Amino acid sequence: MSDPNNTNQWKTLDKDLGRINQVEVATQYISRPLVGLGLSLVFIVLAGLASMLFFGQQPTSFVVIAAAVFGAYMALNIGANDVANNMGPAVGAKALTMGGAIAIAAVCESAGALLAGGDVVSTISKGIIDPASVEDSRIFIWAMMAALVSAAMWVNLATYIGAPVSTTHSVVGGVMGAGIAAAGLGAVNWPTMGAIAASWVISPVLGGVIAAAFLAFIKAKIIYVDDKIAAARRWVPVLIGIMAAAFAAYLAMKGLKKIIKIDILTALGIGAVAGLVFYAISAPLIRRQSEGLENRNKSLKVLFSLPLVLSAGLLSFAHGANDVANAVGPLAAIVHAAEFGAAAGKVSIPLWVMVIGALGISFGLFLFGPKLIRMVGSQITKLNPMRAYCVALSAAITVIVASWLGLPVSSTHIAVGAVFGVGFFREWHAERRARNSNRKRVAKPVAAEERRRRKLVRRSHFMTIVAAWIITVPASACLSAVAFFVLNAIGS
Template sequence: MVTSLLVVVVCLALIFDFINGFHDAANSIATIVSTKVLTPFQAVLWAAAFNFLAFFLIKEHKVANTVAKTVHENFITMDVILAGLIAAIAWNLLTWWFGIPSSSSHTLIGGFAGAGMTNAIFMGINPLTAVDTASILRIAAYIFLAPFIGLLIAYVITIIILHIFKNFRPAVAERWFKSVQLISSAALSFAHGGNDAQKVMGIIYVALVAENVIKQGQTMPEWIPLACYTAIAAGTMSGGWKIVKTMGSKITKVTPLEGVSAETAGAITLFMTERLGIPVSTTHTITGSIIGVGLTKRVSAVRWGVTINLLWAWIITIPISALVAAAVFAIMHYL
């Protein structure tokens, strides 16, 4: 039976997906805008189209399955899901307002886990038993691993490209890389859609299970991926210009060649982790890739002060989201 609370939760989940789109739009378009390959308007249309294309090509939703199992079934209620979504939306909007490229993925997982653990506390049970600690530790590890992998891949790709094109005239090479950057940014946008939309799919799925609309283990209804990919593509079209500025110029100056390297590295990392079912952060991944590109010039080419501030924002995202969700759940419990 479809209840009004279920409708509210599904709507909030899709709103979060929309916010994720404009919050993370910068990941896909920052370099292509900063190198003036496309105008901001053209770039968001390009990214949104490839975000949605993932709906037709990705049918095995391993990331969604991982998110759905973050909190054990016995501790999942509609209040838990609602509190987690409210916390995730609040943190995403706050970081967007201040132009901080934090992780939408980790704020959603942190909120969901924090609400589930608080529910366990009210039940008089050890809160750690409410969550799959192995999954959460693995997700937390990729706060550091995803950008590091992106950094290494981007560094290697840039060195290879520089070696291959060392005898080309700079003007000719730049024109060529501006064309290639259309392909690399499309790949990154596709990978972003395929990875990030799945996280909300997992939340909607557990909400349907909690309300007995479907049974645990049942195939995900087709309308869930369609709605999630549509929401994230629509959000991407709305932009996110404060974060574009941070990603496109504040970390390091990016040329078309370097944009191709960073976007290709980010896409490879996201494709790999999506196949492994690991809900990594697109933000973390592309940031690491941009740093890797900067390091091929010199260590000082990277603005480490900005990078360290971003790292702190990444580290605190999961615990702050969990605390906000815990507070929201407690308020709901006592009302």
């Protein structure tokens, strides 16, 4: 016969252990964000120590060390915010897990930055500030430092509130604000700023229109036909060929510029050849993959999943090749000015600066990227592999069109605009089908209030993102001006 006292003691012990376990779980939950902050701080310190290896004996080494620290901070924020646009659609469509997306993006972003990143970058961000207006190297260094700090702070804030913004535009605003603070309004190239402002509208609208057009094509030629599998065998290889052509042309212009300068017509020729090759390769593969699939939409998702994963990887590679150099441009400018004692319009980016950019992006993506990836991939509108593929395809084609037209566009605005384009097209298409059903009396009429409730794009996210886009350049410019006055006062 058991002792009642022992039984009560065991029950009390179990309760106490349960309480301790709850405290441990709660502690882990609370400290989880601190882990990311701690690892980020370690990376930033290591970036500063790495810069000491190159400039430890220089009289201006403390300036380069501080710039490396801020550059690492900027790179972390790029990974947390900007990369989500490339991986969000694939994750939202369930073609990739979050872990798989982060791994692919980290590898492709780093490879793009280190292998195909521009060896020469316009340190005043595409000619926004005239170097002659800030000839004093000390003033120039503080201006670039202020631009770096303000851009990083703004992207950090945008990530915190869940708004995907353009890091390139953040740097543009930072450079503009610091330039105005240092040399007045006359230092700014206002026509260039006007073109950049126009891209705020052109980028998302063009991306959205192209994505909606491809989705309309897929619906008409594949989804709403009697034999979906036969239609997929015919058209999916064509879409893969178009994707290959767009990415080949884009990477030919951006990725080969270290070796040879390629004009738009040559790049389009390279893209056409790549498209034909990939069409020839993918046609038998799609035919083999489609054998035994049921004639339903769920089967189509299988055929689009692998092309979607490949397109996400290529988008990340292209982003690393193009946008990372722009983001670390102010850091490269500071290094050049500190080493040679003069400002320059264009400088070579040192390898260690590109390494800081590439590694910072990877760490930022790993530690803080999932929040924005989920938002872009699933919280704006519901995506499946077909819709997400339209987003990726639109992003590549829009960049090619913009390059041909000579427009400065943002990959962030294009990708997110494409997601909105897909969502708004789905709304329009669902509304049209509902009207046709009501007219034919095939289905029960849907009240107007119910149709409004069924909107397929979340308006709250739409308004938040558009507002963040509009104020990115002014906000980062104001932050940069304040940062310049503070840094200049400290330096003096």
